[in-house]
Amino acid sequence: MSGARRPAVGWLPGWLPVWLSGCLSFTLLWAALLSTALALGGCGKREPDAPNADATGGADAEAAFTVLAGSEVKDLEPAIVAAGRAAGVTVKMSYAGTLDIVERINAGERFDAILPPNGAYPSLALQTPPLAREKLFYSRIALGVNAAKVTELGWGSRAPTWADIAKAASTGRLRYAMTNAASSNSGMSALFAVAAASSGKTEDMAASDVDAKVITAFLSGQRLTAGSSGWLADAFTMDPGAIDAMVNYEAVILRANEKLAQDQRLTLVYPRDGMISADYPLMLLREDRRAPYNQLVAALKAADFQRDVLGPAFLRPANAQVATASALPTAAIAELSFPNRLEVIDAVLTAYQSTWRKPSTSIFVLDISGSMKGDRIELMREALKVLSGASQATASARLTAFQGRERVFLIPFDDHVSDPVLVAFEAGDIDGSRARLATVADGLRPRGGTAVYSALSAALELAAQESREHPDRFVSIALLTDGESNSGMSFAAFRSRYGQGAPARVFPILFGEGNVDEMKRIAQMTGGREFDGRHSRLAQVFREIRGYQ
Structure with missing residues (x-):
């Protein structure tokens, strides 16, 4: 990225990192104060399904660098747009689920780049492979568990396996929230982590390798479903005593904790036989847009963005020079692989919808x-x-x-x-x-x-x-x-x-x-x-x- 333009020091106002550290969702305040806090030009009303529209409302559609992203990054949009403008790139974002991102691109919708929560499925399913891929930040899937339940299940001294979690769910000792695996990446990643752990394979897993009994037992404990990781967390915090745990991104769990009373907060539990992380890659789709792509990547991987924006949001930085937020565990954990064959992904998701889930x-x-x-x-x-x-x-x-x-x-x-x-x-x-x-x-x-x-x-x-x-x-x-x-x-x-x-x-x-x-x-x-x-x-x-x- 040597030719990329780096944003100037101080592109964010000095008060923003302090304010962000105490806020779960900063979208509304950004929207209210954009003109003074950013001082980087106006931003027109966003129509979520209007690709290649100039974000400033101008006639030149190519002036905007268009990104189709997973809904998990929607709260970051104001900061991404601001970083892009400071680097000379007007960013226009739209949102869809991971499966829909792929299908919309394959159907011919034109976007300059995609930003899915996990790049594994798009890499397999896109008819035209991405031209470049840069991981911007990442977040592990975790099980956030009520502290009393952690003690009851004995998971404080040693992390459970996915089979242990499935057993606790099937016996009624663990009731949890998780997104729909066919609609949201956090639920999908958890499902494939259980599948990989049950099969004993981290690569080249076949559908026949999956232990359906373990997955069915695991899913029997689900009490709340959703199509969005953020909405799931909001629903959980409305009545945290109704269920014991939440499967979600660690970042979302920690932000949810900020809404909860001290005795209701969730403890991060990472199954010891592994999990799958969301790696948030920005994937370039058009060669003629490589220059603004490089500029945007440099801006989003710059130390100030990774520290001042990602840190308070509990997202792990891709920039190795930036320290991980202190609230996030830094101990190494086992990483499981996303399935590397489309037919396996389709078979597992089909069985999940029609047979395994409640x-x-x-x-x-x-x-x-x-x-x-x-x-x-x-x-x-x-x-x-x-x-x-x-x-x-x-x-x-x-x-x-x-x-x-x-x-x-x-x-x-x-x-x-x-x-x-x-x-x-x-x-x-x-x-x-x-x-x-x-x-x-x-x-x-x-x-x-x-x-x-x-x-x-x-x-x-x-x-x-x-x-x-x-x-x-x-x-x-x-x-x-x-x-x-x-x-x-x-x-x-x-x-x-x-x-x-x-x-x-x-x-x-x-x-x-x-x-x-x-x-x-x-x-x-x-x-x-x-x-x-x-x-x-x-x-x-x-x-x-x-x-x-």
């Missing part, structure tokens, strides 16, 4: 009021058919489709709430279940008013019943409405009934003219999160929700 009940509350006529109802039908498995062309399409053992309920509503329609995806008749769901989707007809809260209340009562009758299932609700509720139960009545706790998490989709504030409050009340369907196709939004089901 099954789920997914309840979809669907607005069919008069305002859904035309394109809106067609988009809803398309989204349901995509989830039914109508397309099997890509890995993410296969893995986000409804799986065997899954119970799917559809509750259509206008000013009347229809009875729930159950489509059970049984392993022996997946095609029949797909056809039934498609028939139900095609039969949806817009009409009438909008009784959002009556429908959502019915869904929550159904969720409570499912949890009672099937306690081994993940139960969740997705809500799609394009307008204000004007019939049935009021929001105030709904809040009075469920404001102190709901039997399932609700994931509202912002769509059309729906009440954004109320949708966000529903997510907060029930422990869910909202998704924005106003700027992306509903099919993609529905697929993203699948990571939380």
